[in-house]
Amino acid sequence: MLDPVVLSARLSGIRERLADAARRARRDPASVRLVAVSKTFPIDAVRACAALGQCDFGENKVQEGLAKSEATADLSLRWHFIGHLQSNKAKKAVAFDTIHSIDSEALLIKIDEAAHAAGRTVDVLLQVDLAGEATKFGATPDQLARLVDTANRCTAAQLVGLMTLPPAVDDPEAARPYFATLREIAERLTPRARHAAMLRELSMGMSHDFGVAIEEGATLVRVGSAIFGEREYHA
């Protein structure tokens, strides 16, 4: 059971560090949104966090995320899907508000069609694999131009930006070049998008490196263990 006093202290600590990082980069702290990654944690933890003013939550399993979203429907929270998405889950995944992990044209089209069929719109980000690791998901940088072209034709799936997950490293500074590269890629792709706003969001930075990510332009940071504590299992 998560101690509410501990949770409150952690959350305010993170909000302070987030604001400090934004100020270091001469950015408005309000331009960075904290996504609380509640994967593996129970609905009570989400409710406790929401009671402290947290509105955005992230999950990496469709079923688990939707169950939490339904169980907290009274709170009007925003749900972000941040895990690898199989195309056979597209229909269900469009119940999320934002999907951070679009990594192929086929998946993007599936999401657009599923959202259209459900009569809703869903914000999407293109996940970019900057490390070229065979085990990692994400589109390679050279696939992005075509993905943006496809996003230009979508109506229900609305592109809002890029996401990356750098290789796991202990030193947050080692992740900085990946964050800087994602920002440069977004800038380079912007003229190709139907609207500049389609590349406005940069989803990057986790518990150990969100400060560096914000210095490099992150607008969405995905923070789990620093809020909720260590996970029992790694998903």
Ligand SMILES: *Cc1c(COP(=O)(O)O)cnc(C)c1O
């Ligand atoms: C689990 C997860 C996070 C949060 O990781 P922490 O280290 O617990 O902050 C962020 N992004 C993705 C894609 C994740 O799967």
